[in-house]
Amino acid sequence: MRPLRVAVLLGSTRDGPPRPANLGRRVGKFLCGVLNARGHEVDVVDPVDEALPSLVKPYFAYAPGQAPPKLEKLNERLLNADAYVAVTPEYNHAPSPALLNTINHIGSSVMSYKPSLICSYSAGQWGGARAAVLLRPALSEMGCIPVSAMIHVPKAAEVFDEAGKCLEDHDEWAGYFDRGVSQLEWWGVAARNHKDVVDPFAASPALTTTPTQRNAPTSP
């Protein structure tokens, strides 16, 4: 099997109390280890490095070649990915605004017909499960269908250190992550192979003007 190219979308830009800040990087590092152990290539999209503004203009709103170079590059990286992992903290029972901001900058045709895996975490006991559930519809709308398994990491600072090393029950955590990653792999390989058979955009073209292109015939 050819390795998948997996884009790991991180969600934290925090640098301050409550500490430790940016637990997402710890979770992301452990996750990358699990993906690498299965032979996949990983591209980590860290919103701190991307420093996207709150949405003013998504990539697809620019004329060809006119997008800011970093956004151009990000679009290309996400286009090249075969599958995605969305790593989200839970803020007020909701997914990370930075993660949604990344997704909102990218057109759905970039991420569609590829699977995603949701990985949430928190400092508390629920592991960001409420944020994870809310992320499902957003990824589905992108056509980047979330696999059924989700990963939730409660008390993430006690589970992973800054290097992403697991501090307790390594094999259990690795097995838990691997279950979700194995589903992502199955769907990712299947989707990639089938694109060679049928062009997914042939019968369901990407939007070229407005979302009203998708309206039912009876819509005003």
Ligand SMILES: Cc1cc2nc3c(=O)[nH]c(=O)nc-3n(C[C@H](O)[C@H](O)[C@H](O)COP(=O)(O)O)c2cc1C
């Ligand atoms: C604005 C804000 C809202 C939070 N809301 C929740 C919450 O709803 N549920 C929860 O379990 N933890 C919540 N927390 C605690 C986070 O789980 C914890 O700060 C975690 O480290 C956030 O991830 P990050 O460090 O990667 O940003 C919240 C933290 C902040 C800063």
